[in-house]
Amino acid sequence: MDVSIADKNSPFSPDARNFRPGCREEILGRIQILAVGYHPQMANWSYPEIFSPFWRMYANIQPGSWLQVGPQRYELDSRHLLLVPSHLLFHCQSDRVTDHTWIHMELAPEWRSELSHPVSLEMTASRIQLLHQLQEEVTADDPFRLHLTAQALIGTCLSAMPMPDLLPETDGFREMVRRMEKTPGSIASVATAASEAGMGERQLRRMFQRQFHQSPREFLQGCRIRLAAQRLRHSADSLDHIAEECGYADRFHFSKAFRKAMGCPPALYRKGARPDPVTLSPDAVRRKPRIPPIPDATDVSSAASVPPKDLQVQP
Numbered sequence: 001m002d003v004s005i006a007d008k009n010s011p012f013s014p015d016a017r018n019f020r021p022g023c024r025e026e027i028l029g030r031i032q033i034l035a036v037g038y039h040p041q042m043a044n045w046s047y048p049e050i051f052s053p054f055w056r057m058y059a060n061i062q063p064g065s066w067l068q069v070g071p072q073r074y075e076l077d078s079r080h081l082l083l084v085p086s087h088l089l090f091h092c093q094s095d096r097v098t099d100h101t102w103i104h105m106e107l108a109p110e111w112r113s114e115l116s117h118p119v120s121l122e123m124t125a126s127r128i129q130l131l132h133q134l135q136e137e138v139t140a141d142d143p144f145r146l147h148l149t150a151q152a153l154i155g156t157c158l159s160a161m162p163m164p165d166l167l168p169e170t171d172g173f174r175e176m177v178r179r180m181e182k183t184p185g186s187i188a189s190v191a192t193a194a195s196e197a198g199m200g201e202r203q204l205r206r207m208f209q210r211q212f213h214q215s216p217r218e219f220l221q222g223c224r225i226r227l228a229a230q231r232l233r234h235s236a237d238s239l240d241h242i243a244e245e246c247g248y249a250d251r252f253h254f255s256k257a258f259r260k261a262m263g264c265p266p267a268l269y270r271k272g273a274r275p276d277p278v279t280l281s282p283d284a285v286r287r288k289p290r291i292p293p294i295p296d297a298t299d300v301s302s303a304a305s306v307p308p309k310d311l312q313v314q315p
Helices: 005-009 024-028 125-140 143-158 170-182 190-197 201-212 216-234 239-245 251-262 266-270 282-287
Strands: 032-042 047-050 055-059 065-069 072-076 080-084 090-094 098-106 119-122
Touching: 032 125, 032 143, 055 143, 072 080, 098 125, 098 143, 125 143, 170 190, 170 201, 170 216, 190 201, 190 216, 201 216, 216 239, 216 251, 216 266, 239 251, 239 266, 251 266
Parallel strands: none
Antiparallel strands: 032 098, 047 090, 055 080, 055 098, 065 072, 065 090, 080 119
């Protein structure tokens, strides 16, 4: 077969599986590594009510640590590692000193659209090799190779999972979902969201119900409450400022919505009051507007001004 100069200059080949920019595989394969850590001897790994906007990977070779999600317990040991989806309420617990490796990352939102629990994956020989390499690079302080190894390890995990369907790109739906999650205060109402996404309110409602089993109003309210809870716990901002940032008309409406969702007023929550997370099942957390608190930063861009607690102290 004759091959032209143009063909030689093209990265695509008729004899290969080609992945063009924006294809399903390329979008779902995007991995943004946020943090990588390793403790050879982690004591008292006990943190309640973890609820963050990014994914996590946990891997322990020694037994003695687990995640609690509702009534279900997920063990960390030499046989399995755990992937924890974003926006999932869980508790970290341990009863002894163990080794502990973790990765925080952002994935395409499609990966969590149908997940309401951690994913337990077999600790294969290739994953164990990458895990040991990761631990060595953390100790050696080699951030470039560490980043590549973390991506490789997460890549082997995603390749073992069923590939989800892409969120519809039609009329800006994907971008609207991201805006609601990152800056919910910039969305004045569902009508505004529909207009800016270039669709009608009815179509927007159908797409949210199909993708997230929630109405857009419930989804937006959950995003606002999560951001408010994070700001209350990790900033000294006034209630008026937080209300404005999260998209509420004033402090009164903010306090009313927060009390309804969290079971206590914002000022009391800031002082340390907590809702009872034991009664909240994963499905209840995902499908209802009653959203539990976030002890982490809401996004990577806020890390400079509001250091995430779990990136500093609680891996």
